[in-house]
Amino acid sequence: MPRAGSLLSYMSVFKARLKSAHNQRTMSGNEHDWLALKPQEPSPSQCCGGGCKPCIYDVYEKELAQWERAKAKQDKSLLMEKKEQSNNSELNPDTFTAFSISSVEQLTEDTYQYRFELPGNSSLCLSLGQHIVLRGAVNGLEVQRAYTPISPGNAEGYFEVLIKCYEAGLMSQYIKTWKKGDMVFWRGPFGGFPYRPNKHGELLMLASGTGLAPMLPILQSITDDEEDETFVTLVCCFPTFDKIYLKPLLQDLARYWNIRIFYVLSQDRAVSRA
Numbered sequence: 346m347p348r349a350g351s352l353l354s355y356m357s358v359f360k361a362r363l364k365s366a367h368n369q370r371t372m373s374g375n376e377h378d379w380l381a382l383k384p385q386e387p388s389p390s391q392c393c394g395g396g397c398k399p400c401i402y403d404v405y406e407k408e409l410a411q412w413e414r415a416k417a418k419q420d421k422s423l424l425m426e427k428k429e430q431s432n433n434s435e436l437n438p439d440t441f442t443a444f445s446i447s448s449v450e451q452l453t454e455d456t457y458q459y460r461f462e463l464p465g466n467s468s469l470c471l472s473l474g475q476h477i478v479l480r481g482a483v484n485g486l487e488v489q490r491a492y493t494p495i496s497p498g499n500a501e502g503y504f505e506v507l508i509k510c511y512e513a514g515l516m517s518q519y520i521k522t523w524k525k526g527d528m529v530f531w532r533g534p535f536g537g538f539p540y541r542p543n544k545h546g547e548l549l550m551l552a553s554g555t556g557l558a559p560m561l562p563i564l565q566s567i568t569d570d571e572e573d574e575t576f577v578t579l580v581c582c583f584p585t586f587d588k589i590y591l592k593p594l595l596q597d598l599a600r601y602w603n604i605r606i607f608y609v610l611s612q613d614r615a616v617s618r619a
Contacts, residue, residue, distance in 0.1 A: 379416050383409075404439060436469055441480050441530035446523055447503065453588050456509045456555065458495075459523065461531075463502050471498035473563050474538025480530045481519035490516045491535070493559040495591070497566070507590060509555045538563060542573035553582040557590060568601045576603045584612045 386405055415422075436442055444461040451457050463469070469477075476493040496505040510517035523529065540563055550560050560579060567573050583589045589608060599606045 375419075379412075383412055436477065436531065436533055438533055438535065441532045443528040443530055444504075446525055446527045446529060449523060449525060452507075452590050455511070456507065456590060457520075458505060458507055458591075460496075460503050460505045461529065463504065466501040468499050468501050469494065469504050469534065471534050471562070472537045473498065473540050473566055474536060474559055475534035476536050476559070477531045477533030478535070479516070480532070481516050483515050483518045486515065488515045488519065493562075495558050495561045497569070498562055507555050507558045540566070542567070542570055543575060545575060547576040547578070550577060550579040551582075552579065555590070557581055561591075561594070564598050564604065568598060568604065574603060577605070579604070579606045580609060581606065582609045582611065585610055586613060 444463070446459055447462045448460040449457060450459075471494060474493070475498070476491045478489050478491050481488050481490075492506045492508060494504045495507050496503065508520055510521055538559070550563075552560050564577060564579065567575055567577060581589065581595070586608065589595070595606055598604050
């Protein structure tokens with residue numbers, strides 16, 4: 346029969362071991378919780394390659410530093426500042442904002458013009474040449490691409506983008522599912538074109554296919570400004586005359602005295618002028 350002192354000593358060691366095991370399980374569970382909250386490093390497909398500032402990798406580094414500070418202080422409330430997306434309909438370079446598709450127009454067999462709603466008479470207020478970044482998901486893989494709106498930067502209540510869908514394109518698979526009323530996430534704006542009225546006597550613009558998109562806001566800015574006498578020659582490259590995008594808009598622009606537009610058609614023998 347064990348002595349009373351030995352029994353008490355045994356019970357003390359047993360309780361200490363139980364407490365240690367409990368603490369280890371608690372620490373393990375706590376560590377698992379923090380790892381679940383750790384930001385995931387972006388994959389290459391999530392970078393649009395457009396030179397955005399902040400880039401998605403910049404956003405990741407910022408969120409990782411925020412997570413490390415919160416973990417060091419064991420204070421998860423510090424993570425509440427993190428925002429991945431927003432529904433306030435205000436474009437933001439740091440977070441993705443949801444915009445509703447108000448119309449879809451197919452221009453050719455693979456190219457579409459999409460219009461997105463803005464609340465009231467608000468505007469994106471884009472500077473010339475600025476682009477915005479689209480986020481999509483295909484088979485669980487997040488993809489991001491940059492697009493330049495073709496609507497004027499001060500357009501009220503809407504903005505429009507011109508998008509060509511490719512047979513094997515990841516983002517194209519997502520875009521092809523769009524329909525009126527869908528919510529789509531964008532962030533931005535980024536970049537820009539340092540244009541100043543009358544700085545140059547003449548501009549030559551070369552555009553192929555949807556590369557026409559960043560040219561249009563610049564052209565519209567020039568034609569809307571009665572004081573801007575910059576002369577512009579735009580050369581557009583398309584396969585055939587039937588596959589030229591936005592012909593009515595281009596024809597309207599070509600009516601201005603200082604705008605000339607030429608079409609180079611790779612699959613037609615003729616070169617036509619608007």
